[in-house]
Amino acid sequence: MAPLPAAEEKNLVKNYFDGVGFERWRNIYGAGPVNRVQADIRAGHQQTINTVLNWLPADLTGLTIADVGCGTGSLTLPLAERGARVWASDIAAKMVQEAQNQARRCRSAHGQFLDQNIEFAVADLEDLRGMYDVVVCLDVLIHYPAPRAQQMLKHLAQCARQRLIFSFAPQTPFYSLLKKIGELFPGASKTTRAYLHPESLMTQTLSELGWQLHHRTQISTRFYFARLLDFTRPAGS
Numbered sequence: 451m452a453p454l455p456a457a458e459e460k461n462l463v464k465n466y467f468d469g470v471g472f473e474r475w476r477n478i479y480g481a482g483p484v485n486r487v488q489a490d491i492r493a494g495h496q497q498t499i500n501t502v503l504n505w506l507p508a509d510l511t512g513l514t515i516a517d518v519g520c521g522t523g524s525l526t527l528p529l530a531e532r533g534a535r536v537w538a539s540d541i542a543a544k545m546v547q548e549a550q551n552q553a554r555r556c557r558s559a560h561g562q563f564l565d566q567n568i569e570f571a572v573a574d575l576e577d578l579r580g581m582y583d584v585v586v587c588l589d590v591l592i593h594y595p596a597p598r599a600q601q602m603l604k605h606l607a608q609c610a611r612q613r614l615i616f617s618f619a620p621q622t623p624f625y626s627l628l629k630k631i632g633e634l635f636p637g638a639s640k641t642t643r644a645y646l647h648p649e650s651l652m653t654q655t656l657s658e659l660g661w662q663l664h665h666r667t668q669i670s671t672r673f674y675f676a677r678l679l680d681f682t683r684p685a686g687s
């Protein structure tokens with residue numbers, strides 16, 4: 451596949467999640483009926499969300515967290531429920547709108563509507579500004595080729611005070627084969643491009659900036675696979 455210019459690549463992703471991809475992913479991330487493949491992806495994604503929540507303290511009061519590429523708010527909402535101040539941004543306006551609608555309907559244990567703890571924005575993750583205690587970026591880097599994903603991670607690291615948690619699809623011989631097979635099926639052209647990334651490249655990008663790997667896990671179901679990494683910024687750096 452020939453590489454696309456960066457702006458064109460982002461536009462394709464944005465148009466997909468604001469277009470045909472919106473309903474598809476809203477269904478997958480929702481609780482309504484879905485087909486078997488989508489149910490499998492839903493279960494895998496939920497494991498990713500649960501793992502991140504397990505890695506973070508139960509009480510997030512006083513912490514600021516940026517959930518970039520927040521989608522429909524699968525992680526944003528539980529973070530706000532635990533008391534964090536959340537910045538939830540996404541390149542696709544429809545995804546942000548859906549996350550906002552959900553937050554307006556949910557209340558925390560203290561009876562407060564969750565959207566009061568969340569600032570929503572339609573924004574490219576590379577436009578993130580300011581510093582957050584934790585920056586999280588789940589299932590977003592898969593949409594970009596490795597050099598761009600590296601650049602994105604570097605940017606996110608600049609905005610993270612303590613931790614940077616992110617997922618990507620690892621480049622292994624097995625997943626590379628699976629991806630090739632998937633591309634043979636009709637319908638693949640209706641989705642975005644999906645890129646597998648060598649884990650060494652992702653970890654090296656952050657180690658070179660002085661960050662340390664704190665947690666690492668692989669989440670795999672039949673149709674969902676993600677490597678989930680949690681890096682910490684060493685004190686004083």
Ligand SMILES: C[S@@+](CC[C@H](N)C(=O)[O-])C[C@H]1O[C@@H](n2cnc3c(N)ncnc32)[C@H](O)[C@@H]1O
Pocket residue numbers: 460463464467475479518519520521522523524525539540541542545573574575576587588589590593
């Ligand atoms: C597969 S969804 C994952 C959503 C969410 N992180 C989750 O795990 O529930 C990918 C999301 O990333 C968003 N996205 C893709 N590229 C982005 C970018 N450059 N900046 C911000 N969001 C982006 C998409 O619009 C989409 O909502």
